[in-house]
Amino acid sequence: MLQVRDAMYPVNTPLTGSMALVEAVSLILESGYTGLPVVDDHQHVVGFLSEHDCLPHLITDSYHCDSHLKVADIMRADPLTVSSGQSVIDLAQQIGLNKPKVYAVVDGVKLVGIITRSMVMRELNNSLRNCKVVA
Incomplete structure (x- = not known):
């Protein structure tokens, strides 16, 4: 049975609550994903920040050229979460x-x-592709 741990990608740089919005957005964009988990000092997941969460604040903050927002604020x-x-x-x-x-x-809890929807689809498609039809 294929498990999530077999299809997931590691997160090398998760977000933290104290991170500035501009730094978090840069990490999300560099990751290529639509959002990243937020962890505490013990790598426990305490939140999630998505592009959707960031966009309204980026509009306002870039217009005023000022941002004091932290990841924990938004x-x-x-x-x-899902288990590995x-x-x-x-x-x-x-x-x-x-x-x-x-x-x-x-x-x-660490x-x-x-794992993304496309990763799940890729694994299921590979599984289907490797099926052998017995007639």
Whole structure:
């Protein structure tokens, strides 16, 4: 059974609550994902910051050329997480019911990576591609 840990990507630079908005946006853009998890000092997931969360603040702050916002001010404080041991099929069904495109992957409570809807689709497509039809 394919598990989330087999399909996820590690997060090398997660966001922190004390990080400035401009730094967080730079990391999100460099990651190529639509958002990143926010962790505390123990790598426990405490939030999630998406492009959608940032955009209204970027409009206002760039217009005034001033920003004092920190990630903790605008992050989603109830992030969706999935266990690294969860089945990819179960996650695919869960994604079908929810709108988020990126989930933080945890081992216990510690961040170990992220998984996106496209990563799940890729794994399921590879699985289907490798099926052998017996007639």
